[in-house]
Structures are given as structure tokens and as C-alpha cells.
Amino acid sequence: MPTIRSVITGGLVLLPDEPTASHVDIVVEGDSIAALVPPGTIVDARRIDAANRLIIPGLINAHTHGHGGLGKGVGDRWSLELLLNAGPWINGNRTDEDRYLSTLLSAVEMLRKGCTACYDLSAMLPVPTVASLHNIAQAYADVGIRAVIAPMIADRSFYQAIPGLLDAFPADLRALAQTMRTASPDAILAPIDDAASEWAHPRDTIRLGIAPTIPLHCSDEFITACRDLAAKFDMPLQTHLAESPVQRTAAQRRYGTTLTAHLHRLGMLGPGFSGAHAIWIDDAEIELLARHGGTLAHNPGSNLRLGNGIADMRRAIAAGVTVGVGTDGSSSADNQNMFEAMRLSAFVSRVFDRAPDEWIGAAEALHMATEGSAAVLGMSGLIGRIAPGYKADLTCLDLEHVNLVPLNNARQQLVNAEDGMAVRDVMVGGRFVLRDGALPGLDWPRIVGRAREAAERLTAANMAMREATERLAPVVEHFCLGLGRCAHDLPRRLPLDATA
Numbered sequence: 270m271p272t273i274r275s276v277i278t279g280g281l282v283l284l285p286d287e288p289t290a291s292h293v294d295i296v297v298e299g300d301s302i303a304a305l306v307p308p309g310t311i312v313d314a315r316r317i318d319a320a321n322r323l324i325i326p327g328l329i330n331a332h333t334h335g336h337g338g339l340g341k342g343v344g345d346r347w348s349l350e351l352l353l354n355a356g357p358w359i360n361g362n363r364t365d366e367d368r369y370l371s372t373l374l375s376a377v378e379m380l381r382k383g384c385t386a387c388y389d390l391s392a393m394l395p396v397p398t399v400a401s402l403h404n405i406a407q408a409y410a411d412v413g414i415r416a417v418i419a420p421m422i423a424d425r426s427f428y429q430a431i432p433g434l435l436d437a438f439p440a441d442l443r444a445l446a447q448t449m450r451t452a453s454p455d456a457i458l459a460p461i462d463d464a465a466s467e468w469a470h471p472r473d474t475i476r477l478g479i480a481p482t483i484p485l486h487c488s489d490e491f492i493t494a495c496r497d498l499a500a501k502f503d504m505p506l507q508t509h510l511a512e513s514p515v516q517r518t519a520a521q522r523r524y525g526t527t528l529t530a531h532l533h534r535l536g537m538l539g540p541g542f543s544g545a546h547a548i549w550i551d552d553a554e555i556e557l558l559a560r561h562g563g564t565l566a567h568n569p570g571s572n573l574r575l576g577n578g579i580a581d582m583r584r585a586i587a588a589g590v591t592v593g594v595g596t597d598g599s600s601s602a603d604n605q606n607m608f609e610a611m612r613l614s615a616f617v618s619r620v621f622d623r624a625p626d627e628w629i630g631a632a633e634a635l636h637m638a639t640e641g642s643a644a645v646l647g648m649s650g651l652i653g654r655i656a657p658g659y660k661a662d663l664t665c666l667d668l669e670h671v672n673l674v675p676l677n678n679a680r681q682q683l684v685n686a687e688d689g690m691a692v693r694d695v696m697v698g699g700r701f702v703l704r705d706g707a708l709p710g711l712d713w714p715r716i717v718g719r720a721r722e723a724a725e726r727l728t729a730a731n732m733a734m735r736e737a738t739e740r741l742a743p744v745v746e747h748f749c750l751g752l753g754r755c756a757h758d759l760p761r762r763l764p765l766d767a768t769a
């Protein structure tokens with residue numbers, strides 16, 4: 270079949286490294302950008318009119334959870350640990366169809382808000398299966414955005430993960446907490462190995478990753494088994510790294526050192542490794558990440574929402590660590606709006622004691638949310654930039670939308686003013702997956718009906734589990750508040766070697 274050649278003409282295009290948007294035509298061949306040419310110079314190609322459009326690289330979400338799509342708005346004033354305590358009822362009793370729907374909702378929201386690729390840490394309780402991984406991949410294929418699908422796995426329960434927590438419960442509640450167990454490592458890892466062995470989606474479209482969810486929730490043997498599986502299939506690996514003060518203190522108690530130092534000891538750090546959140550890491554940890562080529566996913570909205578604190582990403586960037594931007598999942602942070610995540614990335618960098626020229630500005634925030642996130646997904650050089658050789662992943666905004674009228678400075682307006690409302694068209698791999706505000710491949714009214722039915726059924730099915738975890742919540746809250754406060758008393762820089 271001959272490669273289809275198109276020219277996107279008449280648009281204002283945000284090119285890398287140029288201060289303002291430029292009038293250029295984009296020549297697309299197959300799924301990639303073939304050339305950027307002066308307007309009107311190509312006449313022998315299918316013409317796509319982009320008059321009144323600002324064309325930017327599709328935004329890339331470096332950290333989310335597709336399983337959150339059915340869970341938006343389920344909690345309010347809860348810390349990360351209260352969220353983890355609630356996890357069994359938020360994500361329990363789901364069928365493969367529910368997992369598909371949840372991922373689809375997340376993917377649609379990302380797409381509508383200008384995002385063309387994501388890193389999805391997907392919970393599949395009690396164990397991932399080959400079928401559930403295929404279903405989740407199908408959701409991304411149906412919506413038409415790229416994804417890394419990393420099963421979010423652990424071989425310890427939340428209650429086993431936090432040193433001292435089980436002992437803090439009275440006997441009846443301890444017995445209840447002890448009933449919540451994970452499956453065996455083999456039962457969790459074998460289906461991922463099977464799925465990776467026969468994965469049919471192209472690696473640059475929908476690829477598998479692996480996500481030992483939080484290091485404290487995984488035995489060392491489990492973490493190294495994940496490492497080996499990632500190496501066997503060249504899969505990216507992501508974990509929640511020092512997301513809360515509780516995790517920093519708990520790591521010190523369990524490992525005698527920091528989370529990053531412990532992961533380093535297990536041979537985890539390397540170019541395929543990314544850490545999400547990284548609020549509670551010290552300079553020595555940043556140096557380790559920089560030295561080994563690990564990347565970070567910055568989730569400022571989630572960090573604020575769960576009260577975990579503010580990650581100082583200038584410190585990491587200055588040390589040479591590549592940083593992408595994420596929204597986190599809808600059951601923790603609740604929307605999937607990369608414009609908001611970008612804006613918050615810029616704004617929260619300003620609360621530290623630094624001069625304005627060290628703050629994260631609009632251009633840098635946009636770079637993080639495109640090329641930075643592309644590196645986290647292991648797709649550097651493929652996506653995140655409007656340049657020849659890159660995939661034709663383009664987000665087109667309406668230049669007549671009030672957010673962009675008048676257009677004083679495209680980059681600054683995208684980061685500081687835009688909220689996703691001006692997004693009209695999105696192309697992924699040379700194909701429109703959002704066209705003039707409509708989703709051409711999806712029967713949306715049917716999806717709405719199925720999502721409502723699923724939410725109602727799951728609420729009823731998980732009611733007993735919800736009541737059980739709500740009985741545990743006061744102890745979790747009290748114990749973790751105390752443990753988290755201890756993080757402030759730890760030295761700013763912990764020794765890398767546990768024996769030091």
C-alpha cells in the first residue's frame with residue numbers, strides 16, 4: 270500500500286526552540302512528520318486545512334493510572350496512606366470489561382485535553398492476567414493514543430508495607446487488616462511474562478512496562494524479579510518513589526537508608542527506570558538518579574491533592590535528571606488535564622527560596638510535558654516534538670477560543686492560560702482521533718451508559734469492603750501522621766550505605 274502523504278496547511282505551529290509560533294506547513298507521510306515547509310509550497314498531497322489553529326506537539330502524561338477512570342471524585346481529604354487504605358474498595362470486584370471502561374474514560378479525558386501518550390500504572394486485582402492486559406491495550410487502541418501499560422504490582426499489602434502499622438491496630442482490626450493479602454510473586458509475574466512474550470502491539474504505540482508499585486510494598490526478591498523481567502523484554506520500569514513523608518521514614522526504618530539508595534543497591538537504577546513523585550528525596554538520591562540516567566515524573570497536582578508536599582524539580586533538573594510531567598490517576602488527583610499539570614509544574618517551582626530566573630517557566634514546563642515525558646515513556650526521539658522524523662502526534666487548538674485571544678505569546682498562554690478548552694483536533698500517528706471536538710471512533714452515549722452501570726454495580730459490590738477499610742482508617746491516619754512527621758527530623762541527606 271502506498272504511503273499516504275498529507276500536508277497540514279495554514280496553521281500556526283509551535284516549533285522547538287523558537288520563541289514564537291510560526292506559519293509553516295507540516296508534511297505527514299504515513300505516521301510521521303516528513304518535512305516542515307513554507308506555507309503553500311506542497312501541492313501534490315492530501316490537504317488538511319488548519320486555518321485558525323495553533324498546532325503544538327501532543328502533550329505526554331508521564332504518570333497516570335487508567336484504573337482511576339471509574340474512581341474520580343471518590344475521596345476528598347485523604348492522605349496517600351488513606352487512599353492506599355481505601356484501594357481495595359475503590360478498585361475491587363472489577364471485571365475485565367470494567368478495567369477496559371475505566372482505562373477508556375481516562376484515555377478519552379487525556380485526549381480531549383490535548384494529550385497523545387501516557388504511562389499507565391494499571392492495578393489489576395488480585396493479579397494481572399494476559400486477558401486484562403489485552404483489554405487495557407484495546408482501550409488505548411480504541412481511543413487512539415499511545416501508552417506504556419505497566420501492571421502495578423506488589424507482594425506485600427499496604428498494612429505489611431509500613432513498619433509498625435499492623436502492631437498499631439487493636440487485635441480485631443489487626444485480624445481484619447491481615448486478611449488483605451497479595452497473591453504470590455509467581456502468580457503476579459507469570460502472566461506479565463506471558464503477555465510480554467506474545468505482545469502484538471508495536472512498541473512505539475502500545476508497549477508493556479512494569480511497575481513494582483511502591484518499593485516498601487515489594488520484597489527485595491520481588492523488586493529484582495521485576496528488574497529481570499524488565500531486562501528480559503526491554504520494558505520500562507516505574508515506581509512511586511518517596512511520594513510521602515511516611516515513605517521516607519519507613520524506608521529509613523526498613524532499609525537503614527533512602528529509597529533510591531536501596532533501589533540502587535538492588536540494581537534498579539538505569540535509563541529504563543523512572544520514579545514518580547520524588548518529593549521526599551535528598552541530594553544524594555538525585556545524584557544517584559543523575560549518574561544512572563533514571564528519569565522522574567513530576568505530579569504536582571496529585572502531590573498537593575494528597576498533601577504529600579511539593580517536589581523541588583529544579584534541584585533534580587539542575588543535577589541533570591530528565592523530568593516529565595504527569596497527572597496521576599483519577600482516584601488520586603482527579604482530572605487528567607495535562608495543561609493543568611503543566612501550569613502547576615511551573616507554579617509550584619516558585620515556592621522555594623530562589624530567584625525568579627531559577628523558577629520553572631512556561632517554555633521549560635512545556636518541554637517537560639512533551640520531550641521530558643517522552644523520555645520517561647522510553648520514546649525519546651519519537652514523540653514530543655514537531656520536527657521531521659518524529660511521529661505526527663499533534664494537538665490543534667482553536668485560535669478563536671477566548672483562551673488564545675489575543676495571542677500575545679503562544680508558549681506562555683499555553684502554560685499560564687490554557688485549560689484544554691481550546692483543543693479542537695488531535696492527530697496521533699498521522700490519524701485524527703479527535704476531529705472538531707468529536708471522537709470519530711467511539712460511541713460515546715453507549716460508553717456513558719456502561720460507565721454509569723459499572724459504577725453503580727461496583728459501589729454495591731464493594732460496600733462491605735468499604736465499611737471494613739473505613740474501620741481501619743482512623744488507626745492508619747493517626748499512625749501515618751506520626752510516622753510522616755518523623756521525616757522532618759531525619760537528616761537532610763541520609764548516608765547511601767545502610768551500614769554507614
Ligand SMILES: [Zn+2]
Pocket residue numbers: 332333334390509545597598
Ligand atoms: Zn500514582
